[in-house]
Amino acid sequence: MKKILLIHGPNLNMLGVRESTHYGTLTLADIEREVNEKSLEQGYETVPFQSNHEGALIDWIQEHANNSSGIIINPGAFTHYSYALHDALLDTRLPCVEVHLSDIHNREEWRRHSVIAPACIAQISGKKEQGYQEALYALIRAIEQ
Ligand code: DQA
Numbered sequence: 001m002k003k004i005l006l007i008h009g010p011n012l013n014m015l016g017v018r019e020s021t022h023y024g025t026l027t028l029a030d031i032e033r034e035v036n037e038k039s040l041e042q043g044y045e046t047v048p049f050q051s052n053h054e055g056a057l058i059d060w061i062q063e064h065a066n067n068s069s070g071i072i073i074n075p076g077a078f079t080h081y082s083y084a085l086h087d088a089l090l091d092t093r094l095p096c097v098e099v100h101l102s103d104i105h106n107r108e109e110w111r112r113h114s115v116i117a118p119a120c121i122a123q124i125s126g127k128k129e130q131g132y133q134e135a136l137y138a139l140i141r142a143i144e145q
Contacts (some may be wrong), residue, residue, distance in 0.1 A: 001045045003068045004139065006035055006132075008050040009057060009076030009085075015101075022102035025130040035072070035132045042140050045068065054078060056120040058088040065092035070139045072132065073100045079114045089119040097135040100125040 008028060011018065012108040016027035021144070026034075032048040037045045049062060051057050059072075071094055078085050079100070089096050096119055103126025104111040117123050122138045 001038055002043065002103065002143075004039055004044045004046045004062075004136070005061070005064055005071045005073075006032060006046040006048045006069050006076075007057065007061070007071060007073040008048075009074065010052040010076045011073060012076050013050050013052070017129050023105070024101055031129050031132060035136060039136055039140075040135055042136070043057065045073075054082055054084060056082060061088045061092060068092075068094060069143045071095050071096040071117070072099060072135045072139060073097070073120075074101070075116050079104070079116050080110060081115060084113055086115050087117045089116065095139055096120045097139045098123040099131045099135045101128050101131065102126060 010119060013028055015023055015031065026052060036046045046080060049060050071089065071092065073096060075082065075085055075098070098114065098116050098120040114123060121142050124135050127134065
């Protein structure tokens with residue numbers, strides 16, 4: 001079955017405990033399960049990975065990109081400053097969709113800018129876990145076009 005990488009950056013292992021007004025109440029395992037269910041319906045398996053470490057995320061992307069059709073990523077705070085993660089995504093040449101649970105455009109000033117966005121075909125922000133479903137459908141449309 002074709003694969004979609006579902007990647008989460010720092011602190012997202014703490015979903016369910018983090019501020020629910022921004023991030024909702026689901027745990028990361030809940031989100032990974034929901035996204036995988038929806039993607040199986042579309043004929044894709046999601047391969048999940050979370051790390052609090054920039055280098056670990058990059059190593060994992062480099063290892064798994066070759067066998068995958070696309071990437072959904074919530075880079076956490078790396079969104080705002082990791083050029084290395086941007087480059088790793090770009091180097092895969094895969095379609096990538098960036099997801100944020102909270103609305104990064106209506107929070108602190110420093111959250112408004114994403115250095116990851118130029119490596120992605122879309123950014124979905126502020127829709128809590130619903131955003132992943134939207135990201136999945138946008139990604140599959142891009143893969144299949
Ligand atoms: C986040 C937004 C980031 O600014 C923040 O650092 C996160 C989560 C989100 O999903 O809303 O850790 O990516």
